[in-house]
Amino acid sequence: MAYNPKTGKGLGRFYSAEHRAFRAREWRGFRDTFYDFFRWLYLYGFMAAKLGCHPILMVKAMLRYRWMVSYLTAAHMVDRHTMGLRGKELRYAHNQFFSVLHNSVLGVRDIILRDKNLRPNSKHAAKLRENTVMFDEMTPHLIMM
DSSP states (O other), X not given: OOOBTTTTBTSGGXXXXXXXXXXXOOOOXXXXXXXXXXXXXXXXXXXXXXXXXXXXXXXXXXXXXXXXXXXGGXXXXXXXHTTTOOTHHHXXXXXXXXXXXXXXXXXXXXXXXXXXXXOTTOHHHHHHHHTOOOOOTTHHHHHHO
């Protein structure tokens, strides 16, 4: 059943239309629920290892760029896309999402290290900026034309 935002039906007892958030987690059996929590820890551990090396820059980035906070909810996004999956399908989905989020976390880390607004007087950041080509989402299309 597809989700109806007016009635909040379609996700059963897990979702409330008034709150726009899940009320409870889906129980998938002990093994799959434990695996799901393990993947949460794995993702947040990876984010902490890669982005936690620069805690001051992370705080500055979150205060300057509002979109940075959305990376903290990455595990919730994965939860929404793995609802109803169990067994091998759940494991495959988590591996695929982690590969996408892995690349995103490394990209965010590289952007933060090179950001002129966050590190204006850093010689190391200036050296990294010299070797980096920054472009927006439209540039690949223009290059291929």
